[in-house]
Amino acid sequence: MTTDSTRTNGKQTTRRPRPLDVSFHDDPRVVKEAANEDYSTHVVPLSWRSSRLSLTMTWYAVISGMFYLVTAATLAVTVGTVNTLIGIVLAVIVFGVVGGALSRYAAHTGLTVALLSQRLFGLAGSVLAPLILAATALYYAVFESSVIAHALHAYTGVLDIRIWYAVAVVTNLPMVIGGVRRWMDKFNGFLLPLYWGGLLVAVVLAAVKYPSKGWLTHVPDSAPDLSAPGWLYALFVYLGVFVFMMYTVDFARFGKPEDSRYHSVVTFGPVFYLFVYLANGLIGIFLVMAAGTSGALSETAIGDTVINLMGISGLVVVWVTQSRINTANYYVASTNLEALFTRLLRIRVPRVAALMLAGVLTYLFMLTDVLSYLLTALAWQGAFVVAWVGIALTHMWLSRHGDRDGLPEFRPGRVASFGPGAIVWLIVSVLGIAVYEGTGTFGTTWSTPLVLVLSIVLYTVAHRLGRPVALDRPGDPRDEVEDIWETRVRCHTCDHSYIAVEMDRDPSTEDGAAICADCAGRSAAFRRAALLEARTAPTGRPADR
Structure with missing residues (x-):
């Protein structure tokens, strides 16, 4: 188990996080909810995957x-x-x-x-x-x-x-x-x-x-x-x-x-x-x-x-x-x-x-x-959709090895508020709409391929030169388990257990208790504490200001 370093009132302090409450089987309450919810705001575990x-x-x-x-x-x-x-x-x-x-x-x-x-x-x-x-x-x-x-x-x-x-x-x-x-x-x-x-x-x-x-x-x-x-x-x-x-x-x-x-x-x-x-x-x-x-x-x-x-x-x-x-x-x-x-x-x-x-x-x-x-x-809306596809495909290629564990970093406490991709998405989509509306037949025909090409080119540039989206924070629960896809970790907020892939430590609590992606995404206190930790931790990258 790792020890987290944080800064309180300008002083470096050390705290020992709460041990993870782990299991190696699906939480029955989660399975019952999944019958209708289908993990809509969570990562789909391997146990919930469908047959061919x-x-x-x-x-x-x-x-x-x-x-x-x-x-x-x-x-x-x-x-x-x-x-x-x-x-x-x-x-x-x-x-x-x-x-x-x-x-x-x-x-x-x-x-x-x-x-x-x-x-x-x-x-x-x-x-x-x-x-x-x-x-x-x-x-x-x-x-x-x-x-x-x-x-x-x-x-x-x-x-x-x-x-x-x-x-x-x-x-x-x-x-x-x-x-x-x-x-x-x-x-x-x-x-x-x-x-x-x-x-x-x-x-x-x-x-x-x-x-x-x-x-x-x-x-x-x-x-x-x-x-x-x-x-x-x-x-x-x-x-x-x-x-x-x-x-x-x-x-x-x-x-x-x-x-x-x-x-x-x-x-x-x-x-x-x-x-x-x-x-x-x-x-x-x-x-x-x-x-x-x-x-x-x-x-x-x-x-x-x-x-x-x-x-x-x-x-x-x-x-x-x-x-x-x-x-x-x-x-x-x-x-x-x-x-x-x-x-x-x-x-x-x-x-x-x-x-x-x-x-x-x-x-x-x-x-x-x-x-x-x-x-x-x-x-x-099609302009935004096509630009999203172009950006997603480009990201898949440029970051094909993932941020860590072969996966893109998506957890609410480990991504910046805005990334360069958001600017590219907005600019290209608005440009596509302008071409569609303002250039007659040419725009009706060519706006879609134009948006696709521009989204790929501009995101490539932004990915190379822009500020990183993934944030460095200490105390990652993924480092504390052997198999991030098979180990379930209990969330201190909803009391349900989800796979370690989506779990994080909650720096807004005294002992850095584990929190799932859904609860983390809905907690303003968690978000503020996570950004502060990313900005002040010794290993943190510059975060949102």
């Missing part, structure tokens, strides 16, 4: 969504089918490589987007990450829930649309209460065959009812001014959905390290994107071309086509499609709202309560003229 099939079925909820079909169909109408398919194939490659890399990193560290962002941007600078991700997930939930509501309203012809909005939200929320390991894998695995089976039936019926020729070679009557070749424009449109990469981190943290190769190829890598972009895209293009739809397409267009072809069976397919993807949207929204309340308000909100709040917010958004501002909001 379980995690694959959970993540493949994202594979279904009318959004993908409509996006591909809209691009085919705009730039032609061949250009669209070239863009899709390139998107599969890009998303497959980046998603695979992020999934391996998440499985290795067990960190959420919120926790990882504490290392990238500092403790205060990281607050924006869960806010952006939660808002984006909510906006996508609005899209998918609207499809369900409009389908039910159009098919039944009864009740006010606002009632159907409520039905769409209320029927989706229970599917997410149990979290990744308890329910989402089973629900989405059961419905996956219904999704693909329903779409294939729709394709067969469309082929019989609307014999279509030339849908694979369709070209628009006039080429629009897009400031880029059609295939490159299509690729850039898909890059605008890079929020998938942030979703990937929050889901892939449940993967077992020994399964990383499988998940980086099948679950979160190119195999997944072959289904989500190429297979869905081909179906969407065919259904639109077969039905003779042209011009601007709404997200309900293909859902309406499926219902017209299949009747009530088509309605079931639409519900299955949108409900599956909404499990991912609501899950990400709830976990990041929980992280946001923890960091911003220093209060602990159960994930189920955060989920209910996500449902209420989704319903309120649906009651507004959401389409008048939603696409603009998503474009603005």
